[in-house]
Amino acid sequence: MNNAGAYWLWYPGDLERYHAMKQNFSRVERGCPWPAFWKSDGFRQRVVFRRTYRLAEETECTVYGNPGTVGHVVAGERKVPFGTPFTCGPGEVRLSIHAACIACTPAVYVAGDVIRSDGGWMVEDYCTPPVEAARNRYFTEPDQDVAVWPMVEECFLPVSAETVNGGALYGFETELTAQVEVIPAESGRPLPLVYLGESRQEALDTEACYFFCRPDPATRRCPRQAVRWVFLPGFSPEEAVVRAHHQRADIPVKAAFDCGDPELNRIFAVAAHTFSLCCDVFFLDGVKRDKWIWGGDAYQSLFVNRYLTGDRDIEERTLIALRGNDPPLTHVNTIVDYSLLWILSLDVHADTFGDEAFLRRMWRQAVSLMELLLSQRDGDGFLRGRPGDWEFVDWADFDREGPLCAEQMLLAAALDAMARRAPDQAEAVRYAEMKQALMEAVEQRFWDGEQGAYVDSFVSGRRHVTRHAAILAIVFDLVDEPRKQLLAERVLLNPEVPAITTPYFRFFELDALCRLGHLREVLAEIRAYWGGMLRLGAATFWEEYNPALPPEAQYAMYGDPYGKSLCHAWAASPIYLLARYFIGLERDPAAPSGLSVHPAPGFFSRLDCTLAYGEKTVEITIRDGETSVHVAQNGPERSKQS
């Protein structure tokens, strides 16, 4: 039997929802499992796959159910159990594969020369119209289990071992997401409690270390966990062999960057490693903490991923996982602005890959989410949170009385994206008109001509200004050029307006500064902020960095001495800033390759760089003021050929 071209099949989105739950339920903090605190959308437990074949001759096939999946095949009039070969044809035969599983999404596999589980199977959930069954490149063999995501495993040995505090401390060259294995030299010696740290200080702090565990006696392995340092109390370094079995999703980094400046090269390389660790089955915020799928973090990951891996699938998986089932009853991660960023993510994804295939598939879900958002407008037309909704925007001292200006900017941006992407003209006009009306209302109520700025709240009368509304107006192109320049002068470059304190919103701010041409300031910030972490020995970039703090105080966050994630996806943004604004790689419908490269003058005297742009790979060389560019289209990743 030929299995080429066959895949495991499931109901679209349900495998993503299953693995998203696994991911969001996987966080453990000091022995306490901490499942994510939002509505977790489930998968369908009973589905039926159908297809009609017109067969020229008799052919044999076998249907398999995923472990735990029960059901049978109806072939014409016959019922056949899973795992039993049967023949069909010649002539027309209708196949129905009934499948149910409580614990995981029901999945089936059909092996056969003609009849097999490739494209063209439909699936029904006994509620909504049939849709095409989903499959992916990771699940192509009949002996796989779709509940277990295939990982690439590599074994690393420590690069340092020392005796400290009456125990053995082992250090790895960089941070890993690994199952740490501990083999005591003395056979039969009980396995110790193992402390895993992102920092040396954390691993040695047996009181406050975030993750500790006793290895599984059978495998001698700890659960997969973010780790750079391993501490074994009561051991000397030679009394145990410690190995890290690093497990990563198979998402190759396509980018490389050498501009001759060691600091920038290192920033790019460490950002790439940081981001790569956070690319698991989904975009994660960080690998030690939260290990959750957050819509705001994922939005920013799209911009880095565009240039670094160009992996289409992780973007789609993440956006499916964030959105859940229709109808939407809650917001993405409960956060109103993350719902808006989810809609904007579809727009970014379509731009990265130069097609709207995924956006078309998700359009109804975008519309239903937008309708939920629009239903939350107040009498003035401004978006408000419901009880239980979280209007986050950023950790900042907003004046939160009444509607918040920054939230309205995000709504305007999302309406603009819906208007540009709507498949139907009337729909497009409706969203465009709503956006225009909203921006007019924003102008009337939030614009403060005297301050040359948007106030957070028009209700309170306090005329409090933060940077956020201005930044969003610029990056989402919601105001005209003179207004952008005014906002830059009076807000972004005004030291009187409180600084952005989170790297999350710093991403939007640096983007805005780049758009307005302030590249030198941005480069200086990259060297200061990201270079500053490197000077403190960072092997991955952190969730947050405050240069004013002494080194030993760098690991605390959220009131927890090791609460800070030292490998955080949003810290990889230099890749995006360098690629988009300094190297100047952008989509360009007028160019033959669909892309154009316009390096910003005066930054690179020489450059040897490879970048992804969606499914294209772009090689860029600069020598003596000359830029040469080579664009190649990648083949699909490991797709099976029939």
Place this chain on the structure above:
Amino acid sequence: MNNAGAYWLWYPGDLERYHAMKQNFSRVERGCPWPAFWKSDGFRQRVVFRRTYRLAEETECTVYGNPGTVGHVVAGERKVPFGTPFTCGPGEVRLSIHAACIACTPAVYVAGDVIRSDGGWMVEDYCTPPVEAARNRYFTEPDQDVAVWPMVEECFLPVSAETVNGGALYGFETELTAQVEVIPAESGRPLPLVYLGESRQEALDTEACYFFCRPDPATRRCPRQAVRWVFLPGFSPEEAVVRAHHQRADIPVKAAFDCGDPELNRIFAVAAHTFSLCCDVFFLDGVKRDKWIWGGDAYQSLFVNRYLTGDRDIEERTLIALRGNDPPLTHVNTIVDYSLLWILSLDVHADTFGDEAFLRRMWRQAVSLMELLLSQRDGDGFLRGRPGDWEFVDWADFDREGPLCAEQMLLAAALDAMARRAPDQAEAVRYAEMKQALMEAVEQRFWDGEQGAYVDSFVSGRRHVTRHAAILAIVFDLVDEPRKQLLAERVLLNPEVPAITTPYFRFFELDALCRLGHLREVLAEIRAYWGGMLRLGAATFWEEYNPALPPEAQYAMYGDPYGKSLCHAWAASPIYLLARYFIGLERDPAAPSGLSVHPAPGFFSRLDCTLAYGEKTVEITIRDGETSVHVAQNGPERSKQS
């Protein structure tokens, strides 16, 4: 630590939805698992339980998670893992138990003298307002697993063993739901393929037997299955020991019946055994087939259960399992009339137990289901199926052009129940007015004065009459007395109108005949139909019985030689008919006990009978024309006392 008064807790309805899936996915037919073909509603996989205590002194407690449930407790500011004892108080302490599980409903247990999982815990699903956490009498010990329903197990040995067709045939005294164990006399002899039959004929038919399996090598047991006969090909009776480990839900039968007439006594006893086998975690249609939870079958089970076990919980579990989550997108089992019967079931349940507690809990779900039904009315106000909906009513040759009259009768009955049970006067008036308008429209369009009957369809012009609309008009009291008498004469007692062929609808027809006083005809039918099955050796009553067929043709149904279920809940209706109409036990608000007994004259010269009526037990004795009645209130079933 004192565990008295502590229960496992979960999100209301979710344990029912979990076990309903297990049940509906458990059917196996000739090696083919056959999960039920309708939308299977899932459970919440992430919830949080909360409670605030005001503690007079320090107290200790321990929180447990069900196997597979991950999470932790937040007690004030502290986080505590499951399974770790901790102390709280004195003073106010707020406890939050975070819990997640993908494969089963997350469940928790709190053991402690003061802080424990009894009533008063609230639970949230991150989407809808907090509700009181659910618990039940079956899950009270910390070492239980809520995924495994506790069953009472009894071991039975065969009452016959013989050599037939080159194999050994073992017979049990009656039908069981058992794990059959096979112990070959010769140690090491391979376990044979085992054939399990409801009938002797089925067990011996190794080609077409519905259920066969090879016992688990470790336990030597087959999966739990309906069985009366066991066939081991190639064995002689003495070459194996065969035992049936009968497993049943712990729902005691409270009723007993002795009227001195052996045939009636036996009908009552066999009906009680039949129904008891079908009372599993939920009301099942049958124990060999389908083993599914059907809304129409469950509706009828309510009437038998009222008098036989008075078990409140199985009724509530079944109705919760049938209904699924809000908002309803599909009908109960996909069947429009089963949605209507679900609403009517709440009414019957409230009558049985003399309170509206469950109806109040489910009211919002009744309203949302009724709104779905009302949204399907056509321009004339008649209920229609949507594509994919099943308008079943009965297996009968209806004229199905346009709206079907019987379906409108059920809608009128459901509207009437909603009007009677609505907590709010305006709501009650709205439903009553809709019912009245509907019955007026039915009168205008479906009533055929010439025939003295309702036609199936007014659209086709064929004026085709079946019994169903007339029967429903009578049992749901939708027309006045003269009309009922006319319908009896022109339809029910008219041999020209095609007979009801299914025992399912025969239940409604016999009910209608009893209401109109035709008790002698009904008793004759009970003796003919149920007595007929007994004369063929039935140990349980069948899904269907056609006296005209020869014995060997009695087992076929749905085009399958052994497709007929020989132990089917709806065949237990003599219990209801005898209790309600012949013994005359009914709710009576005017009576001191809330019940009255009015035996129909001329049927019982003597009677020694115990019946349940909800949570009351009623002893009825008739001697020399004198009826004596004793009513006792049962204590709650095994409820834990704190």
